[in-house]
Amino acid sequence: MTVTLHVCTTCKAAEAVADGEPLLGARLHAALLAGEVPEGLRIVGVACLSACNSGAAVALSAPGRWSYVYGRLTEADAPDILLGAAAYLDAPDGIVPWRARPAIFRKQSLARIPPLEITNV
């Protein structure tokens, strides 16, 4: 099982960023790549997750599983995002018990999308 964590690299939230300085989303992406990335987790930067009112945002997804989108993140959240992604990886169906989710996953959900039925693939 490979799980994908898409990271919006263009999010800047309401942050003012000087020319040439990395945007909040890019900093979050870098912090995630530099963290304790569990085996089986693929971290992929994406230009925009269209969650611009709730950036910085990430999305967790895997074949046959619910997808989850979280927002209002900062690079300080990278360790918790990676812990939450590891729990999603380890859960046989990707559904992590509520109490086992990091607080940012419990409180900063933007949306989740059910898996497509296999018959549709």
Place this chain on the structure above:
Amino acid sequence: MTVTLHVCTTCKAAEAVADGEPLLGARLHAALLAGEVPEGLRIVGVACLSACNSGAAVALSAPGRWSYVYGRLTEADAPDILLGAAAYLDAPDGIVPWRARPAIFRKQSLARIPPLEITNV
């Protein structure tokens, strides 16, 4: 190609609903089913899309395509949601030109998620 429109049936937004009256999400679901449903669109009610701060919400998805989540909808938006879903169905890659999207899709995006690579399926 079958496209799935997931509809949160438990969204009530900030609306006060009397006991026994259908919730906003359920009414939106019913309005969609009663509308001009294009061939190839599967409308599926879901108990919760975890977009509770931005309900009522729907999600459009299909194999190999970006998924889109929209929120702050009402049953009056059902015709435009169906038009937007039809455009998504008709676009070869599911990416509808910006100007061809209904206003609610342009302005009420909660998030989009990239497709998983085929190699992951």
